[in-house]
Amino acid sequence: MSHDDALRSAIESRRDALIALTQSLVRIPTLNPPGRHYHDICVALRDYLEPLGFDCRMIRAEGAPADSDKYPRWNLVARRDGSRPGECVHFNGHHDVVEVGHGWTTDPFGAELKDGRIYGRGTCDMKGGIAASVIAAEAFIATCPDYAGAIEISATADEESGGFGGVAYLAEKGFFAPERVQHVIIPEPLHKDRICLGHRGVWWAEIETKGRIAHGSMPFLGDSAIRHMGAVLHEIEEVLYPILATKRTEMPVIPEGARQSTLNINSVHGGEPEQEEDYTGLPAPCVADRCRIVLDRRFLIEEDLAEVKSEVTRLLERVKAARPTFDYEIRDLFEVIPSMTDKDAPVVRSVARAIETVLEREAGYVVSPGTYDQKHIDRIGKLKNCIAYGPGVLDLAHQPDEWIGVDDMLDSARVMALTLAELLLDK
Ligand SMILES: [Zn+2]
Numbered sequence: 001m002s003h004d005d006a007l008r009s010a011i012e013s014r015r016d017a018l019i020a021l022t023q024s025l026v027r028i029p030t031l032n033p034p035g036r037h038y039h040d041i042c043v044a045l046r047d048y049l050e051p052l053g054f055d056c057r058m059i060r061a062e063g064a065p066a067d068s069d070k071y072p073r074w075n076l077v078a079r080r081d082g083s084r085p086g087e088c089v090h091f092n093g094h095h096d097v098v099e100v101g102h103g104w105t106t107d108p109f110g111a112e113l114k115d116g117r118i119y120g121r122g123t124c125d126m127k128g129g130i131a132a133s134v135i136a137a138e139a140f141i142a143t144c145p146d147y148a149g150a151i152e153i154s155a156t157a158d159e160e161s162g163g164f165g166g167v168a169y170l171a172e173k174g175f176f177a178p179e180r181v182q183h184v185i186i187p188e189p190l191h192k193d194r195i196c197l198g199h200r201g202v203w204w205a206e207i208e209t210k211g212r213i214a215h216g217s218m219p220f221l222g223d224s225a226i227r228h229m230g231a232v233l234h235e236i237e238e239v240l241y242p243i244l245a246t247k248r249t250e251m252p253v254i255p256e257g258a259r260q261s262t263l264n265i266n267s268v269h270g271g272e273p274e275q276e277e278d279y280t281g282l283p284a285p286c287v288a289d290r291c292r293i294v295l296d297r298r299f300l301i302e303e304d305l306a307e308v309k310s311e312v313t314r315l316l317e318r319v320k321a322a323r324p325t326f327d328y329e330i331r332d333l334f335e336v337i338p339s340m341t342d343k344d345a346p347v348v349r350s351v352a353r354a355i356e357t358v359l360e361r362e363a364g365y366v367v368s369p370g371t372y373d374q375k376h377i378d379r380i381g382k383l384k385n386c387i388a389y390g391p392g393v394l395d396l397a398h399q400p401d402e403w404i405g406v407d408d409m410l411d412s413a414r415v416m417a418l419t420l421a422e423l424l425l426d427k
Pocket of ligand 1: 094125126159188189
């Protein structure tokens with residue numbers, strides 16, 4: 001029997017175990033924010049992995065943003081060494097999920113199995129992916145116990161809020177150091193036949209325009225920060241958006257609309273603060289003395305972050321030149337450099353071959369419009385041989401009635417197991 005056949009039956013015989021593991025993970029409501037039940041989910045995975053021979057370490061990201069005694073940021077790193085030296089393949093999944101939101105027709109933490117799908121918050125993003133990687137490793141170990149190198153599985157905190165209490169913390173502690181880990185697969189829901197090579201860059205900034213307060217009946221005695229911001233927004237609309245639309249990328253970003261530079265204005269706040277919901281009076285007549293917007297600029301591998309920033313400061317300076325009393329401040333909030341793994345990287349080639357074998361079609365290559373934990377593995381861990389590959393439909397992430405297909409999980413578990421065979425067995 002070939003490895004492929006043996007792994008296929010080892011995985012198919014674990015269908016019930018895969019369903020049960022996924023359900024048990026989904027039933028732990030690891031909501032972030034604030035970061036609930038992180039310890040519980042790490043324990044659940046540890047209890048599954050330890051009997052398989054994994055050496056499990058529970059790591060709290062002490063001092064990381066959002067870590068507190070009430071909501072500690074727990075992570076699990078499990079490692080199983082083979083019988084001789086070799087490379088290490090690491091599967092990393094985030095265990096946190098986003099809020100439930102409205103519109104569910106199933107229990108968001110019930111993990112109901114219906115028509116071959118498991119429903120619940122975090123099924124596709126990404127507890128189904130974590131479970132698939134665990135079953136892949138289990139089937140591989142049972143089929144090929146004499147492997148070289150090591151298998152690692154980590155379940156990490158806070159991906160949905162930047163990953164600082166999760167992968168960033170572990171990367172800073174050396175867990176992704178190239179001498180320790182050589183290949184990283186992040187089973188985010190990018191679909192079982194696609195390899196995600198990386199993501200676009202991000203720059204968030206807050207712009208504040210200044211004004212002077214005065215009575216609203218005599219606005220000429222004040223200076224409206226809102227009108228100044230209006231001029232900024234006009235310039236963004238008329239000048240910046242058309243420029244961004246011309247900046248196209250060679251990165252295979254999905255969906256197609258994100259294959260260019262994009263900008264979202266996350267918020268606008270100007271004038272007097274919003275009153276409590278139960279306030280029934282009228283607003284006070286004042287000229288706004290300040291107005292703020294938050295920009296979310298997504299940039300391309302062909303762009304330079306310094307130039308992305310100066311494009312906006314030049315715009316503000318143009319507005320300033322045209323408006324005598326215009327004054328502003330700009331503040332960086334968050335930035336991530338784009339990341340894109342080479343298509344010829346070893347982990348990409350191995351997963352692509354496994355997809356061809358298992359699904360009998362060529363692998364697709366995509367890049368994510370938004371960032372994920374690859375940024376920390378790349379920038380802090382200095383490990384370039386990293387991709388996202390996992391079951392599920394990306395569009396379902398963060399939606400009501402999120403689900404994962406059991407057959408999709410089984411197929412991608414086969415791809416992952418075959419990848420382990422290629423990277424950890426003698427060729
Ligand atoms: Zn995710």
